[in-house]
Amino acid sequence: MNTETPLSVVLAGGGTAGHISPMLAIAGALRQSRPGVRLLAVGTPGGMEARLVPAAGLDLATISKVPLPRKPSADLLRLPGRMAGAVKQAGSILDEAAADVLVGVGGYVCTPMYLAARRRKIPIVVHEANTRPGLANRVGAGLGAHVAVAFAATKLGRARHVGMPMRPEISGLDRAASQAGARQALGLGADKPTLIVTGGSSGAQSINRSLAAAVGALADAGVQTLHITGRGKSVHDADGKPLAAPGYRQVEYVDGMETVYAAADLLLARAGAATVCEVAAVGVPAVFVPLPIGNGEQALNAAGLVAAGGALIVDDKAFSADWIRENIIPLLLDTDSLARMAASSEQLGIRNADRRMADLILEVASPNQSSRNQHGRKQ
DSSP states (O other): OOOOOOOEEEEEOOSSHHHHHHHHHHHHHHHHHSTTOEEEEEEOTTSTHHHHHHHTTOOEEEOOOOOOOSSSSHHHHHHHHHHHHHHHHHHHHHHHHTOSEEEEOOSTTHHHHHHHHHHTTOOEEEEEOSSSOOHHHHHHHHTTOEEEESSTTOOSSSOEEOOOOOOHHHHTOOHHHHHHHHHHHTTOOSSSOEEEEEOOTTOOHHHHHHHHHHHHHHHHTTOEEEEEOOTTOOOBOTTSSBOOOTTEEEESOOSOHHHHHHHOSEEEEOOOHHHHHHHHHHTOOEEEOOOSSSSSHHHHHHHHHHHTTSEEEOOTTTOOHHHIIIIIHHHHTOHHHHHHHHHHHHHHOOSOHHHHHHHHHHHHHHHHHHHHHHHOOOO
16 A cells, blocks of 8 residues: 655745746646645735636645835835744745645745745745846745746756746647637638737736827738737727727737737737747747836846847837837738748747656655655654
8 A cells, every 4th residue: 555645845936927827837737747746836815826826726825925125114124024924934834735845936925935945954946937037036046946947048046947837728839720710719810911919918008009009000001900908908099989990909808828829920019038938939920029117127038039030129118100110010021031030939939848847846856755755744
């Protein structure tokens, strides 16, 4: 009779979809690689993970959110006490789960989880999604974690380049085979040059404004445009009516980016880490308009794909209706250039990052699991 205790993996991360999506993809790959694995996700009560993680069929525990102030303030003075409380909560979760390994993908929750795991000598695996590492994952790397990165250019410890874990609906996408069905599902014509524009789930006002000024030129060129404006950010004309033009359609949200990637001849988007990696994996030509605020990480995320010839990049300040007319329209009408971009993108893309992460986690966790089974563990 096999009395071996199942492997226990705790996954920490949250706050944004950019952290939650790879965490869920890793969880799925672990379940495939090790049936019976015990999985527990950890986040904060107010993060997107509170909704998305249970919806994905994964148990969720929460700890208090402890932002790390970057400037002297009253919050900075309160930080040690808050962090100590969060580390205590994190330790209780790890003990209750009898964790063999902690996997962190970034976000506020990760720092206390890393510190609690280090105290218990629980091995840590970090996945960093951005070219410029976040603060929490820099802490994890400094604690001796095994580090994996989505981008080869990321400088974080002795990192292993695995790519970005993504949903199998995206990583397994065949764009050519799925294009007709995807365009029909999105209300698009089957044969017209197709531009799809998205600023992410929250939208991008500067992209929306420039596109609104260019819809006439796009229509005159025979281009059909699907404009994903973001929730609550529908685009109107000067009379306050919903923007309209031949071949132009706007929606606030599309559930399932794989449909967008399959339908588009060209994608116009921000350069979040997940978007850049997914674009490369599925081979869709793209134009990136990096978010102009923050630490410049979006431009860094896109740099490798742009250098490889799979995408174009334009500064947010330079992106305008004239830029669309002078650059995007000619590109959409040049099928040879689009084909070269798609091929360059696919050469750089990584489709099996979820399995690579699962392999790394199992490699790191197995000695700890064997030791616990040999000497007993808390139940």
